[in-house]
Amino acid sequence: MPFVRVSYMENEHDKDSLSLVSNTIMEALMKEFNVPEKDCFQVFHSHKKEEFIYAPTYLLRNDRSNCLLYIQITCGPGRTQQQKQSLYKELANQLHSQINIPKEDIFVVLVETSLENWSFGDGLAQMII
Template identity: 55%
Template structure:
């Protein structure tokens, strides 16, 4: 049930790079968080340069205008090891598969609970299927 928002500065990524970025993110979610492959909800936002701000070297990370903000909203309950594994593989795989500098991969996880989601029809589907999902892991 993760929902992913990817923000970047307009003109920094070619349209053909965006599906590759999407695939890398999804692969990481499946590998590290046991997210089902069909649990796929992502949105990409291109921002004008005057709408996109960042510190070029905060915490000794050298960022460029190709910085990607990747926000993943997901169910709480992942371990620190899962999260750090996700961050590491995300940066490494975006670097190797899309030629994005690891310094330009900025990710944040926002944790929620089952009752915080509706996938349509005004129904909190995750509450109704919570018992079934316990058997297969968190998504």
Template identity: 40%
Template sequence: MPAVARTLLVGLEAHDDRVELPLVELVVMVIDEYDADNFTFGRNYLGIEHSDDLVIIQITANNTRTVEQKRALYQRLAENLKESPSVRSEDVFVNLVEVLKENWSFGTGIAQYAQPV
């Protein structure tokens, strides 16, 4: 059950359900939009040219996936956003933050996934 944050320039059409995470229940999605003056990024990193259509997707999830599953996720996100709303795959920046299960609290001050003491 990941939490997802998307960051993009104001006016980009990346607000639909193209950030699909297969086989998981999405708990929260936060979308941050910035004016061009407040959205600074490297135009070229690792030989990948980024444009003003850059979409940054940060997923925080339990540390339970294999490298193969992660690669498949990144590929699927890029394909979905290329299909609609036509974001180039070079402009789909994904950051997966993996945490231990006890690092979540969904309310009431309780770490619901932590082992009982």
């Protein structure tokens, strides 16, 4: 049930690389969070350079670049710290190896919400019925 938002600077990623980013995120979620294969909901947002702001070195050994991806994953609760750490590592490793995005440019934020806060349509909270 994760809902994923990916923000990036316009012209830094083409449609083919964004498709790979999407697939990589989904594969990592299936592997590390046991998300079902068809449970894929993602939105990609491009931003003009003046709208995309980041600190190049904050908490890193190397600088971030304009290839930076902000990946926000909203999901239900219940994953362990180990699962979360494994997800972050899997995303960084796979996006680097498959698309050559520097690991420093994979910025992930997990937002956990309780199950009653989700409706997948039909005016129902399917996860608590």
